[in-house]
């Protein structure tokens with residue numbers, strides 16, 4: 030039976046954060062019932078016959094704005110088309126400013142078994158700067174509520190490289206983060222796209238730009254403190270306690286098929302990448318008429334597939350297996366990329382160990398320097 034993962038994009042947010050460049054809409058929560066029906070319709074129209082679902086991920090946006098009844102309706106639609114595997118990982122991203130104990134219990138009862146909380150910082154001034162809708166106290170409370178509601182698989186997101194942060198403050202924050210006891214942690218460096226309000230403030234001179242050296246120091250400190258606290262890093266931005274890696278995100282890095290549903294979602298199916306329209310109105314209007322929304326489809330060439338396999342594989346701490354590359358592409362990894370590997374190795378960014386090519390700790394800091402050399 031074909032194994033498949035499902036990503037569902039929930040594009041609603043209470044308010045846009047100051048650093049955000051995701052596809053999300055503020056003040057459109059009234060559209061959630063129509064969006065739920067649209068997702069159910071898209072599931073019906075894009076049914077992949079005979080597939081078994083091994084992971085489901087509600088990402089956003091702010092999926093925790095979806096009532097449990099909406100999630101239930103979506104699960105019902107999924108079940109009319111697919112069999113959900115026993116023990117499937119079902120994640121929902123939640124904003125600490127939108128949840129309550131009652132809500133968390135209700136979503137657990139309809140099938141969410143993994144919660145990913147966007148905490149981002151435990152400092153109120155930083156949360157204000159980022160334009161988050163919650164305080165640090167609300168984030169701590171949300172973590173307690175998640176535990177009380179029975180979420181043993183709990184992931185927390187944090188941002189490093191926030192302008193003005195002192196390394197010692199980040200050290201104290203990391204010391205607190207490890208005491209929170211989450212099973213999974215994601216740390217992302219702050220990047221500001223042109224359309225982000227914080228980027229505008231940087232341009233006006235009101236705010237310093239994120240400093241890459243400060244971000245690198247914070248990242249290295251996080252690696253050290255998290256490792257001491259038994260968190261195993263398994264990907265450039267992700268750490269977990271043993272056995273709690275995100276099975277859904279591994280699908281992306283290992284290039285296994287997934288179906289993306291909803292506004293601006295992406296799918297990887299039959300060697301094609303398919304992107305749905307990022308217009309909420311267009312999406313709702315098409316599905317209400319029983320038609321698929323506009324999509325762009327890219328057929329992945331062999332050269333691009335190889336490049337993706339190497340770049341995505343290098344994101345993982347275990348690296349890329351030369352045997353896997355041989356099996357999938359009938360090429361010798363070390364021969365085909367001899368120049369790129371030699372150059373990155375001489376810069377101390379790549380190393381080979383036990384038939385696997387992987388980033389060194391320095392390579393993880395400068396991942397893009399390595400990845401650009403492997404682009405098709």
Ligand code: SF4
Pocket residue numbers: 041042044045046048049050051052053089090091124
């Ligand atoms: S909650 Fe996430 S998606 Fe929504 S505005 Fe903030 S950063 Fe963007």
